[in-house]
Amino acid sequence: MFDGLKDKLNDFRKDVEEETEAKEAASESDAEPEAAAPEGTETDETATPAAAADAPAGAAADEAEETGDATGEGDEDDGPSTFRRAKAFATGRIIIEEEDLEEPLWELEMALLESDVEMSVAEEILDTVRETMLGESRKQVETTGELVEAALHDALLDVIAVGQFDFEERLAEADKPVTIVFTGVNGVGKTTSIAKLSEWLEERGYSSVMANGDTYRAGANEQIREHAENLDRKLIAHDQGGDPAAVIYDGVEYAKANDIDVVLGDTAGRLHTSDDLMAQLEKIDRVVDPDMTLFVDESVAGQDAVTRAKEFNDAAAVDGAILTKADADSSGGAAISIAYVTGKPILFLGTGQGYDDLERFDPEALVEDLLGE
Numbered sequence: 201m202f203d204g205l206k207d208k209l210n211d212f213r214k215d216v217e218e219e220t221e222a223k224e225a226a227s228e229s230d231a232e233p234e235a236a237a238p239e240g241t242e243t244d245e246t247a248t249p250a251a252a253a254d255a256p257a258g259a260a261a262d263e264a265e266e267t268g269d270a271t272g273e274g275d276e277d278d279g280p281s282t283f284r285r286a287k288a289f290a291t292g293r294i295i296i297e298e299e300d301l302e303e304p305l306w307e308l309e310m311a312l313l314e315s316d317v318e319m320s321v322a323e324e325i326l327d328t329v330r331e332t333m334l335g336e337s338r339k340q341v342e343t344t345g346e347l348v349e350a351a352l353h354d355a356l357l358d359v360i361a362v363g364q365f366d367f368e369e370r371l372a373e374a375d376k377p378v379t380i381v382f383t384g385v386n387g388v389g390k391t392t393s394i395a396k397l398s399e400w401l402e403e404r405g406y407s408s409v410m411a412n413g414d415t416y417r418a419g420a421n422e423q424i425r426e427h428a429e430n431l432d433r434k435l436i437a438h439d440q441g442g443d444p445a446a447v448i449y450d451g452v453e454y455a456k457a458n459d460i461d462v463v464l465g466d467t468a469g470r471l472h473t474s475d476d477l478m479a480q481l482e483k484i485d486r487v488v489d490p491d492m493t494l495f496v497d498e499s500v501a502g503q504d505a506v507t508r509a510k511e512f513n514d515a516a517a518v519d520g521a522i523l524t525k526a527d528a529d530s531s532g533g534a535a536i537s538i539a540y541v542t543g544k545p546i547l548f549l550g551t552g553q554g555y556d557d558l559e560r561f562d563p564e565a566l567v568e569d570l571l572g573e
């Protein structure tokens with residue numbers, strides 16, 4: 201999941217490390233002649249005059265070795281050690297400046313855009329990384345890699361975690377039956393997600409009924425009925441062309457009569473115009489007053505999914521999103537962008553075709569995974 205993005209974030213870390221190592225090498229070779237002099241004269245390991253006489257030569261040899269190492273031309277070994285980098289930071293000799301970040305940040309921006317991260321989201325990430333790194337570098341930090349990781353962690357979390365709330369808690373606290381309506385275009389995995397969520401609820405002790413408010417599309421009833429039968433759930437459906445609000449209303453009535461906890465209401469995925477969408481969802485709002493509206497789209501659609509999320513949310517406010525097919529997506533752009541662009545959180549990730557392949561979206565876990573080795 202999101203492996204392409206993971207690689208690109210890792211490249212950024214390496215880019216910054218290389219930039220600062222080069223700078224550090226340059227500054228070390230500048231600083232060394234001065235630093236070597238007092239050590240040579242006041243050396244504590246050279247008590248005898250003979251040993252003292254050897255000291256400058258020894259120091260010079262060390263220095264030559266270090267300078268060779270530090271300038272790093274063609275050097276294939278580990279380069280300047282973590283210790284020396286840490287020491288450099290701790291003494292404040294190396295401060296990450298705007299110019300050190302310019303090139304890596306540009307590369308990062310390109311990488312994010314290539315990964316289908318929405319432009320405003322990429323910019324927000326860059327701003328946070330820039331601010332964190334320039335500010336933090338004046339403190340005592342461990343290594344450049346860790347500094348980059350901390351900056352990326354905060355920057356990603358800031359955009360990914362927008363609007364998060366505790367779905368289970370909200371569910372537990374709401375009066376039953378809880379009505380959840382699903383919006384989104386066809387083919388993205390909306391029906392499958394309804395079935396998966398029904399299973400997810402069942403595992404947590406909540407019963408559910410499905411109501412097919414997609415009365416527009418031929419075959420929609422059969423599609424959702426197959427899932428309902430597989431999972432042994434009740435399905436409320438009307439004939440094609442019927443009123444979506446009436447179907448979901450019947451679902452709510454069924455739930456009340458049978459002590460069912462949650463009503464999962466599908467809606468038509470493809471509409472002639474957004475006016476139709478508005479009118480339909482407005483009527484559902486009026487008639488059944490759903491507790492939650494969830495927008496469903498597929499992770500693999502990248503920017504298109506982000507645009508649709510915004511359009512749907514503008515047309516009829518959603519409470520959160522389900523992002524399907526994350527298992528098949530290497531870029532991760534939609535997962536990173538949707539919450540920031542819409543202000544509404546991603547609540548679940550679809551991670552496969554099985555009914556169990558639905559995970560609660562956890563921004564912190566995702567960020568850690570993206571930044572993991």
Ligand code: GDP
Pocket residue numbers: 385386387388389390391392393423469524525526527528549550551552553557
């Ligand atoms: P709908 O038209 O939006 O209701 O789409 P469906 O629920 O029928 O799903 C379309 C296809 O996507 C089906 O083949 C599903 O098995 C598949 N699908 C749904 N969710 C996921 C997912 O999270 N991962 C993968 N790999 N496939 C999925």
